[in-house]
Amino acid sequence: MPGNRPLYEQVMNMGHSAAWDQQWDKAIAAYGRAVQEFPDDPAAHNSLGLALLQARRLEDALKVYTRAHQLAPEDPIPLEKSADVLERLGRMKEAAQQYINVAEVYLSQRDLEKAIDNWERATHLTSGLAHIHQRLAMAYERTGQRQKSINQYLRLAFDFQSAQRTDIATQAVERALRIDPKNANALNTLQALKNGAPLSPDMLEDSEIDQEPKRQRGFEAAPDKGKATGEQVAAEASPLGPLGEAVENALAALAAYVFDTDMSETGILHAVQGIEYQRQGLVSEAVGAYERAIAAHMSHPALHFNLGVLQLELEHWKEAARHLELTTDDPPLAAGAMHGLSQIYNALGNPRAASFHLVQALRLVDIDMAASPEDADQLSEIYDKLTGGIDQADEQQLRNMNRRFLELLTGPEWKQRVTKTRRQLEEAITLQDPESLINIMPYINDHITEGLNLIDAYVRNGLFNLAMDQAHYMLESAPDYLPLHWRIGQILLERDNIQGAINKYNLVAKTYLVRGDKERATEILQEALKVAPMDTSLHQSLIEVLVEMEKWDQVLSQYVDLADAYYQLADTDSARATYQSAIQLAQRIDTPKDQIVHILHRMGDIDISRLDLRQAMRTYEQIRKLDPEDEQARRALVDLYYRLNDPISAIRELDELLRVYAKQHRANRIIQVLEEEVTRYPGDMALRSRLAAVYRQTGSVPKAVEQLDSLAELQLESGLHGDALVTIRRIISMNPDRLEDYQRLLQQLSG
Known part of the structure; x- marks a missing residue:
């Protein structure tokens, strides 16, 4: 197991x-x-x-x-x-x-x-x-x-x-x-x-053994496979970014490949020479050896990658691109290949192609550092949005972006910077217009990134005044950067200024609406409602936007949430009216039956709380019509009929419910419900008669006798002597304790 x-x-x-x-x-x-x-x-x-x-x-x-x-x-x-x-x-x-x-x-x-x-x-x-x-x-x-x-x-x-x-x-x-x-x-x-x-072993040792350097021409040895974070990432990362790490991966992969291949093959010999030249930093010689290996019909992704990187170093742009393009589907080399191609296209004056390859390099690196598949999926969505914005930007904006991202992918701490910048990108893409880089890229810089990190650090340490001061200081240079306004709202929340936070969120949402971005306005209002779920004005604003967008399922959900808010605020009139609007919409958009039943139950609760029993009865009858097996509705109807002095309808409703239980083979539930109803309405003879019959069917004779005894007393008190005689004969037929007493009683009543 x-x-x-x-x-x-x-x-x-x-x-x-x-x-x-x-x-x-x-x-x-x-x-x-x-x-x-x-x-x-x-x-x-x-x-x-x-x-x-x-x-x-x-x-x-x-x-x-x-x-x-x-x-x-x-x-x-x-x-x-x-x-x-x-x-x-x-x-x-x-x-x-x-x-x-x-x-x-x-x-x-x-x-x-x-x-x-x-x-x-x-x-x-x-x-x-x-x-x-x-x-x-x-x-x-x-x-x-x-x-x-x-x-x-x-x-x-x-x-x-x-x-x-x-x-x-x-x-x-x-x-x-x-x-x-x-x-x-x-x-x-x-x-x-x-x-x-x-x-002798001693005479075989060379006193000047060539210790293979871990770094050649600025490339560091790649870290061990697996994930690392924080200072460990910074310590292990190659200062040349994804390209530098992929070089070591390619050298190791090519070395493993030639090890398993027959050394008599000409291409393998040239590849071995290429590896040696490359490790020694002899770029031109390594290029020549690798090209001879390819001419001898050797083909391997690591071979093409190494040759592409060396051609890039020699500024042979087109040759470098041709070889690197062949390695973009190889997982250990893909990020480095994209990084190298971005440098090539940047040098060739094609900023759009450079931007595309840079974003792909960032995507691959960031996803590789993701903690879980779920995180990786979320990151993919972020980079999909960023990629989609490349076509909307002009060339100057792309050049600025490329300069920023190329700087980002350089230096020993580039992996840490990727994580920090991606968080800002994620926030900016979420809060700004994701279809255009115009509103995003001017703010993707170290000044903004570090400023946001500083605000977050202040908030984590409870220094809310300093956090607010920093946010307002940054607004001077970035007044329309919505993530800043969003943070101000968060700071106001931390300071328990709920209304101030809501006002700030509303301001951000209205900004989106002015821009015509209803999707973002919707997201902001939804986030604000997480903070203030009882704010009915926020619900109403969100419903208006969703109606304009014709997102009817979400409109229905918001109607229910708004009605719930009214109910918790004790505004039952507004709550019921809103639930009614939700029902009308649900019927119009062909909502599943169970959702309509759920809303009707809430309306029934309100009707009962307002003591509007006849309206409650109509509401629960509507539920019963939609779902004849709805136990809660039938129990409510039984109670309502009793309260409205209609015991005949109550028993009829109860019998229907008991038939549902019998169909479901829930004998214990039948007994439980009858016991509860008898306790609630002890003077109802029909209830006791039914409970006694069930006890007798299930072999609980003493309990059946007890119920019939109480029933006989009720019948006698009501002057129903004939019915009482029938009941006493039923008791005697079960051969109960004190049989003689019941027989004497029967004689007295019959005489």
Whole structure:
């Protein structure tokens, strides 16, 4: 059976809190409970494994990580952690094999860099891994890390000489010399092999191993896959923006591709050269190598991306665009490709195309940082609106926008700026005219963005006077920027100046109406009603706008909300009149029956509260006609008929309701309703007779006798001796307690 999801989330959060405080016993208990709730959940196992590892319960951690790997074999994390545990336990050979297994998972995911890391860890733990040294040598060779590749080939030479395979050792050294024919260590090793001299690992190490730089020509290494926020994002982001991050993704993807491809292919050799040249910052040489790879019929998105970026650096605009266009559908490269294309079209004097590609780059980056699919969908809507505004703007406005966005996507903190600016864009698009950039883009600048952030910070800290001062200061330079007016309304609310806030919202809504933007006026009035749901003037203004727009379903909803507001304000006359208007509209637009019934019930409540019983009766009869099985309406009618001294109609209505219950096989409800009605109207003989019959049918003889006894008393008090005799005979037929008493009573009444 599926587990309890809320409980699972609760204990997982408890585990995270305990882990944060390094209270590992508590974390283990919480994560263990999560595993019990969902035994097949990999995340819970991974968290439990980490807590056990930190608590130094290594054997237990190993078992948990092993299970986590079984649940998610494509996830390298459990394997990697179990290898770490094995290493701590001193089981080096097993740990080495596990690191090799981890490398295979990363390799299947085209993450050659992490595969290399795990191969290296395996070789450090145990000797005799010739096949891993060989794979490392090939991986380094194909990713342009020449010295590391040579060192691995020389290490292979040592291992094969130790295994009495001098011939293979010699081949390994010769492979190293093909990489660098003048490498001193390789030449000395080859000479030693020819002379039959033993090799030593110490003589194979190069004192000046080429440490591959993490950054070349301003490009930073791309961050690990996954989401990061705040300072971590800023620290990891490439200062060259999406383009810089995509360069590292492309280099890694191309390296992984060539690693899996036969090195005898000419195109692969050229691609390897291109990677090496690009890492060294030799732009022209890298372009030549990549073009030779393409001429040799090699095709890969990362190859075209790298070539496009290098052509962009050389200002070969058209060639750069041609190659980058081929990579816009590749997820790891798409944002960078759009960023690069925007720079190209900006340089070519095509601001509209540049704007389109810039917005797409922003969209891809922002959605990638979204916390959930729902957030991603909302972001897509925002950028769809922004894209739609590009066609409406003139070229000067687009140039201003491009300049702003290109600045936005540059520098180490560009990801943080994207988030902040997008929030302002979202607000501006929501509050301004989304079909035109004319009213939006002048305000998308650091001055406005930081000012809005400052207002928000003041509000969060309860400094409402400072927030209001800042807002008014900003209005001097941006008097028609509606997000500012919106914030002033929010500040007034925080200061409990409800009427002032409503006036401000009304002002914003009227501004939209003057502009002819009824959609935005509607949205503002709806937001204002969330703040002041009892303000009937806001409801009326909104209804007027919606009627003009002929949005009848929304008009109906607002009629109901307005009537509810009147009712809560004790203005029952206005409430009922508004409900009546809602009914008339509902009948005209063919509203579903259940909505009409819902409104009629509210009207019935008002009629009863006003003691207008006959009008209430007509209202509930109307409901019964629409829905014969409406229990609430029939119960109300039973009560109304009694109150109007019409017990015959009341019993008739009750019998119809009991038939509904019988049709629905709700025997308990029949008894419950009859008991309630008898309690409410104890002198009604028809009610007691029906309740007694139901008790007898359900085998509750004592209760049936009790009701018949009371019925007989009522009949005698009313002078209905014949009816009383019939009732007493019914009691005797059930063989009740005190049978003799009932028999004597029957004789007395009959005599």
